[in-house]
Amino acid sequence: MRVMAQMGMVMNLDKCIGCSTCSVTCKQAWTNRPGVEYVWFNNVETRPGQGYPRGYEDQEKWKGGWKLDRKGRLRLKAGGRIRKLATIFSNPNLPNVDDYYEPWTYDYDSLLNAPAGDDFPVARPKSLITDKDMKVEWSANWDDDLGGATEHGYKDPIVAKLGDKVKFEFEQAFMFYLPRICEHCINPSCVASCPSGAMYKREEDGIVLVDQDKCRGWRMCVSGCPYKKVYFNHTTGKAEKCTMCYPRLEVGQPTVCSETCVGRLRYLGLVLYDADRVAEAATEPDETKLMAAQKSILLDPRDPEVLAEARRSGIPEDWLEAAQNSPVYDLACRYDVALPLHPEYRTLPMVWYIPPLSPVVDALTETGHDGEDIGNLFGAIDAMRIPIEYLAELFTAGDIDPVNDVLRKLAAMRSHMRTVNLGEAVDPSIAEAVGMTIAEMESMYRLLAIAKYEDRYVIPSAHTEVANALLEELPGCSVDFTSTNGDSSVGEAKPVPVTIESFQLTKQRLEAEHYSDLDHKQ
Amino acid sequence: MSGLDTFLFIVFPYMCLVSLVVGHIWRYRYDQFGWTSRSSQWYESRLLRWASPMFHFGLLFVLMGHFVGLVIPESWTTMVPESLYHLMSAGVGGIAGIVMVIGLIGLIYRRRTTPAVFRATTKSDKLMYVVLGTVIALGLTTTFYWQIIGGGYDYRQTVAVWFRSIFYFNPQAADMASAPVLFQMHAVCAFALFAIWPYTRLVHVFSAPVGYLWRPYIVYRSRDVGGEPGNRGPRPGWDRQGGMSGNRSENNYR
Ligand code: HEM
Ligand code: SF4
Ligand code: SF4
Numbered sequence: 001m002r003v004m005a006q007m008g009m010v011m012n013l014d015k016c017i018g019c020s021t022c023s024v025t026c027k028q029a030w031t032n033r034p035g036v037e038y039v040w041f042n043n044v045e046t047r048p049g050q051g052y053p054r055g056y057e058d059q060e061k062w063k064g065g066w067k068l069d070r071k072g073r074l075r076l077k078a079g080g081r082i083r084k085l086a087t088i089f090s091n092p093n094l095p096n097v098d099d100y101y102e103p104w105t106y107d108y109d110s111l112l113n114a115p116a117g118d119d120f121p122v123a124r125p126k127s128l129i130t131d132k133d134m135k136v137e138w139s140a141n142w143d144d145d146l147g148g149a150t151e152h153g154y155k156d157p158i159v160a161k162l163g164d165k166v167k168f169e170f171e172q173a174f175m176f177y178l179p180r181i182c183e184h185c186i187n188p189s190c191v192a193s194c195p196s197g198a199m200y201k202r203e204e205d206g207i208v209l210v211d212q213d214k215c216r217g218w219r220m221c222v223s224g225c226p227y228k229k230v231y232f233n234h235t236t237g238k239a240e241k242c243t244m245c246y247p248r249l250e251v252g253q254p255t256v257c258s259e260t261c262v263g264r265l266r267y268l269g270l271v272l273y274d275a276d277r278v279a280e281a282a283t284e285p286d287e288t289k290l291m292a293a294q295k296s297i298l299l300d301p302r303d304p305e306v307l308a309e310a311r312r313s314g315i316p317e318d319w320l321e322a323a324q325n326s327p328v329y330d331l332a333c334r335y336d337v338a339l340p341l342h343p344e345y346r347t348l349p350m351v352w353y354i355p356p357l358s359p360v361v362d363a364l365t366e367t368g369h370d371g372e373d374i375g376n377l378f379g380a381i382d383a384m385r386i387p388i389e390y391l392a393e394l395f396t397a398g399d400i401d402p403v404n405d406v407l408r409k410l411a412a413m414r415s416h417m418r419t420v421n422l423g424e425a426v427d428p429s430i431a432e433a434v435g436m437t438i439a440e441m442e443s444m445y446r447l448l449a450i451a452k453y454e455d456r457y458v459i460p461s462a463h464t465e466v467a468n469a470l471l472e473e474l475p476g477c478s479v480d481f482t483s484t485n486g487d488s489s490v491g492e493a494k495p496v497p498v499t500i501e502s503f504q505l506t507k508q509r510l511e512a513e514h515y516s517d518l519d520h521k522q
Numbered sequence: 523m524s525g526l527d528t529f530l531f532i533v534f535p536y537m538c539l540v541s542l543v544v545g546h547i548w549r550y551r552y553d554q555f556g557w558t559s560r561s562s563q564w565y566e567s568r569l570l571r572w573a574s575p576m577f578h579f580g581l582l583f584v585l586m587g588h589f590v591g592l593v594i595p596e597s598w599t600t601m602v603p604e605s606l607y608h609l610m611s612a613g614v615g616g617i618a619g620i621v622m623v624i625g626l627i628g629l630i631y632r633r634r635t636t637p638a639v640f641r642a643t644t645k646s647d648k649l650m651y652v653v654l655g656t657v658i659a660l661g662l663t664t665t666f667y668w669q670i671i672g673g674g675y676d677y678r679q680t681v682a683v684w685f686r687s688i689f690y691f692n693p694q695a696a697d698m699a700s701a702p703v704l705f706q707m708h709a710v711c712a713f714a715l716f717a718i719w720p721y722t723r724l725v726h727v728f729s730a731p732v733g734y735l736w737r738p739y740i741v742y743r744s745r746d747v748g749g750e751p752g753n754r755g756p757r758p759g760w761d762r763q764g765g766m767s768g769n770r771s772e773n774n775y776r
Contacts, residue, residue: 081735088731089578090571096564097638129565130637192739195731200743216729217558234642237560250745462745 006206015265018177022257035235037103041242064226065345093223174359182242183349193224226345269326288399290343322460339395377411531695538717545720559726565638573628580622650722
């Protein structure tokens with residue numbers, strides 16, 4: 001057993017209102033620059049829908065992720081090292097501007113400078129790629145809220161797979177939102193595809209990053225990622241991707257998308273996993289068992305043997321404590337309600353999803369039934385095959401049983417909490433029907449529904465001794481480090497983390513004459 | 523041998539080589555971030571799909587031919603009959619050259635006619651294409667004029683001797699001065715290309731990722747590197763804002 005720590009995320013899809021705040025704040029933080037105009041490290045897609053870039057889930061076309069060869073060995077779907085180098089001059093699997101969309105702005109100037117006249121001036125759309133006039137025809141979520149679904153909906157690779165079972169007529173349609181970021185996979189095919197070795201997984205927290213200095217623009221990671229979450233900056237000629245806001249995580253703050261999420265549906269936490277068994281999990285022959293295989297390498301952070309091994313691997317105590325309080329471990333392994341996105345890509349993704357019960361509840365209430373009655377809910381889950389098959393294609397490689405189990409748990413929680421809230425006699429059979437105790441059900445409810453800030457985000461900061469070197473420091477020169485013996489080279493004064501948003505700290509920092517005047521305990 | 527010959531075949535080549543070597547070292551130290559193939563495939567791939575592989579594969583064969591012809595002394599290849607050698611060099615070289623040129627024309631056509639690619643073309647790209655295009659055009663003309671139409675000129679007696687002599691620091695300009703003018707022009711332009719090489723996107727050639735063949739697929743790296751904030755060690759030329767970096771080594775935090 002070799003224990004490694006991994007930062008993970010869970011998103012509770014029932015709560016997503018599709019407002020795209022996460023996308024916008026992420027964009028403002030990370031990709032509001034030329035060259036990445038079209039890039040959304042975080043995007044929110046309406047499902048059914050084609051997603052962004054269009055139809056990215058069709059791996060027969062894009063060849064992202066891993067596959068097993070005939071002998072059951074793990075291979076990059078786009079081909080091994082030699083094939084990668086042979087196709088380096090032109091990457092046959094690279095999505096291009098038409099698959100994402102052509103970013104544009106508007107010629108606002110013409111509104112201000114138009115001469116007085118009878119016609120109302122218009123701001124024409126201008127391409128940010130060519131500077132020319134353009135026709136806006138697609139974007140990162142053009143099919144938002146099923147817009148145009150009667151025409152385009154059938155291009156969703158999952159809809160295509162399920163055949164004409166999925167209907168887009170108003171009465172029969174169902175939909176939900178799927179916010180996506182990089183999965184920070186345990187077995188990342190982007191890293192494996194990078195010819196220069198510029199991409200790496202951080203040992204400490206498993207965050208997958210691109211070294212901007214080492215990237216040589218071979219653009220193999222872009223096609224190697226099955227989720228299409230590495231992007232090509234067309235100005236710098238380098239790959240960029242979601243960083244899981246590591247500068248924030250390192251000082252204990254949640255990612256921008258999580259922090260600003262209106263639905264408060266994102267959870268951040270550590271999991272421990274057994275690095276020696278990654279290959280074993282990723283090579284599970286049966287695609288529908290991949291999720292179980294992935295869960296089997298996640299280690300119980302309370303198991304003394306695991307803790308002993310983790311300490312031997314040098315994982316610090318505060319991180320172990322964070323792993324024990326991790327909402328991600330709880331939701332994925334303890335309550336068993338979070339599912340990985342497309343486990344069949346074999347990258348062992350670490351952003352997990354609690355599938356939405358809302359299509360079921362909506363259908364029930366729209367037909368005048370009680371959407372909180374356990375019998376109705378269980379009946380509807382059994383009867384509504386289409387949304388559930390769709391969810392299964394997303395989260396469990398098509399196996400509907402795990403999806404059913406999760407939805408039944410969510411349904412039971414809904415019913416149980418109604419009896420509690422209405423002060424009715426609590427019926428233990430509801431929890432038992434889904435294999436839980438009342439206490440478990442209520443603590444799951446607290447995590448999912450009350451979802452306090454400190455329960456959602458359990459983020460250990462970077463090792464304090466290392467963190468000092470990581471944090472931004474007060475501008476100033478070393479002479480400001482006045483220590484008692486006048487020797488400035490020992491640097492006893494600790495740098496102040498200016499990224500921590502504290503009014504008092506910022507004020508103090510701005511007003512301080514000397515570095516040593518600062519109260520470092522704060 | 524005239525003063526011009528001395529300049530063109532001794533002074534100029536050395537100036538260019540100094541630029542090539544010093545330029546690469548300088549850029550490698552100071553501009554890792556700018557070191558990239560600057561792929562334009564994201565804008566356009568229909569033309570690139572055939573043009574770029576044709577150009578690159580053709581070019582790699584042509585470069586191998588240059589290696590055999592210029593670097594390996596003629597005496598080493600005596601076991602290969604002269605006629606076969608000539609057939610190989612003119613035949614394989616000619617075909618590879620044509621493939622390369624078709625690819626190059628495709629690439630240049632694409633650069634000029636695709637609005638997005640044209641807008642992303644820098645001054646250095648334009649200069650590079652002019653010089654590279656000239657070198658290739660002269661090289662191909664030379665091959666066709668002398669080796670295919672003409673009966674064949676044994677450049678290994680003159681051009682190759684001169685080329686090697688440059689690297690022995692004993693330049694034999696007289697050998698080159700006696701070669702046909704097409705060869706001279708091709709060689710001088712090639713050295714001009716070496717001179718501008720490090721300042722263009724051609725730097726990507728020196729980072730051809732052959733190490734990928736041996737490296738483990740998944741790369742792990744510790745956050746804890748270099749003692750600098752962020753994920754990389756200090757780089758020359760990139761001082762941190764705030765004036766701390768100069769004293770970095772004194773502030774022994776850890
Ligand atoms: C063997 C190592 C080489 C590799 C791996 C390589 C790879 C690449 C790649 C990936 C591109 C970007 C193509 C795109 O737009 O997507 C490129 C472009 C280019 N390469 Fe190379 N190359 C190599 C050698 C060379 C050599 C020896 C030359 C010429 C002296 C060269 C000249 C060019 C030029 C001119 C372009 C720009 C094409 C354009 O107009 O977009 N390459 N190369
Ligand atoms: S989801 Fe992220 S870590 Fe996984 S393959 Fe894609 S870019 Fe890499
Ligand atoms: S901010 Fe939250 S609720 Fe809004 S789209 Fe993003 S994930 Fe959904």
